[in-house]
Amino acid sequence: MSTATSTASEGKHYLNAKHTVLSWLLTVDHKRIGMMYLVSLVVFFLIGGAAAVLFRLELMTPAGDLLRSETYNKLFTMHGIVMIFFFLIPSIPAVLGNFLLPIMVGTRDVAFPKLNLASWYVFMLGGILAFVAIVGGGVDTGWTFYTPYSTMYANSNVILAVCGAFIAGFSSIMTALNFVVTIHKMRAPGLTWFRLPLFVWAMYATSLVVLLGTPVVAITLVMIFVERAFGLGIFNPALGGDPVLFQHLFWFYSHPAVYIMILPSMGVVSEIIACFSRRRIYGYKFVAYSSLAIAVIGFFVWGHHMFVSSQSTYAGMIFSFLTFFVAVPTAIKVLNWTMTMYKGSISLEAPMLYAFGFLGLFTIGGMTGLFLSTLATDIHLHDTYFVVAHFHYVMVGGGVMGFLGGLHFWWPKMTGRMYPEGWAIFAAIVIFVGFNLTFFPQFQLGYHGMPRRYHEYPADFQVLHIMSTAGASVLGFGYLLMAGYLGWSLKFGKKAGANPWDARGLEWETSSPPPTENFLVPPVVRHEAYAYEFESETSPESHPSSESSA
């Protein structure tokens, strides 16, 4: 196996196999599709980020002087729709999952490569519809599309935005279906379920949530569509329809969607912590099963979004209890990652810094979630900045940090080049500081009663809002810095060998970037995952510290 990889490093790989634009647009190679998703997601991230820049600037002053209230509503809606449906949900599965999962299970491609390509086109179609809705007048319902406002009163492009989200949902379903079948049916010889990397387990759990949840939000969006477009009355209170039914159906997907965004990050963090602590993940099976447990329990907690709707108090109590319960498998993971690092030989490269960032920020996000799942405190905190801070700590502090950590960890594998370590460490620290400065003050704002989704506020809140805007600027600078050096490294980065981190796992046994069919010789797995106690089978001279060529 080691001889195969060293000869491959000189030859053809998936990037230089073909060069035309058409060869990318018609590719069925999971690695190329992953890279196409990466480029598209960066664009959507910039669009969603631009909206955030505008409303953070507005919030510098208590008066609504930069934006009108309608514009403000459209901007936070745009930020929510783009960031959730077109960045966070596809981020890790569609980019890192597409690229790595088939390699990690030791196969040539996903089970249904054409479906995989179709998922990208479907995603782009949904994205373009949403984009047209935004630039052609905007949507002002919030990303939640609550009825009856969305169906009866909103004078904005609700139909287009709903169609965009509906169509994009199919791309997640296609990706998830591909992953589940690939994991079940295409594992390399010797790769048993409990030898799979935990990233694959996380992808598996995520895919199950996608398969069971996304169709429900799809039909819910269809109901909004027929009500608004054809005048049918499904949630219309005048006919006896029940807007709270909409909320139930919406959150039945949209709460599990939080786990679609966070479970993949947990998988990434497991890989990074094992590699940079040089230890097998402590309690591997517990970490694997806790992913499944989160996926399952996550389906029974949606009512905690509706404590102050007309949902019955008893339902509220049960949902509250179940929500506490979902913290258990999450805590198991955090404990096991910490135990993995105990007595490990830890090194602090950029991916590990992001993993640390994930651990701290996600824990804060999770713990504040417990405040919100307590019925009595939620009455006070509901719809305030406390909620905004909480879910940003989970989805950005958890989801995005994991994505960035994974992007740095596998960057040499995906591009064949090392990113500049010094800059990466600097950017990781900037991003961490900027993130906390943005969102920590929002916990206080919310606790003191600042409601979300308003563009004006009492002057008392101004200091905290200015801190938050300053933090957002630092955060934005960190992201741009990262974009800069990653772009630079594509051309000028040090060449990466097959296994620059001396990590374990099949993806490190093939060359960087991998050949089109991933392995020149089909791999056979002989070890447990994270066998850091054994020498790697890939040649040690590929380690970047022992390589001087620039």
Add this chain to the structure above:
Amino acid sequence: MSDSHPSYLAHQFDDVEQQRQASTMGIWLFLITEVMFFGGLFTGYIVYRGMYPEAWKLGSHELNILLGAINTAVLILSSLTMALSVHAAQLGEQKKLSRNLLATIGLGGVFLVIKAFEYKAKFGHHLVPGEHFHFEGPFSNQVQLFYSFYFTMTGMHAIHMVIGIGILFWLWAQSRKGKFHKDYYNPVEVTGLYWHFVDLVWIFLFPLLYLIGRH
């Protein structure tokens, strides 16, 4: 290992058996998503029926049981011809395969035509929700709610039928070229599972929409 790759074996699979297992698992997972998709509609239906049982009964009585029953029979028959298509594909009997596929397409078409006549009658009777909705009798608002579900549920079902007929046409064209034989019949089998699922949705829709409060 790729020395004996027949044309119908996709490059990512090691052998025909792996390919067959993958496609079967894929369609079952897809059908699970379909169950969840229709499940959202059924949930709404159940909630409102619990809230407004009388209105649901009144709305249901306006539907044409005879046409609904004929359509049920037509679809069950189409499931039979679909099953026969799969059987013929497995045995490699080309003529029988194309004939049964065509029969399935025809029966699907009959269903849609009958459905169209039913829809047309509802327009005539002002039972289509919206501005022109008019229902003589009590609970007219809630009856409108019932008809919103009637049209959304049967409409979603009809869209699935149209997609199914499209795929069947493609299969029929492929079968004329002799693409399916005893070593390779996944597409026919997988489409068959989809077709049976769509039929099954109707088997639930028929009593839930047409037969409320009739003993």
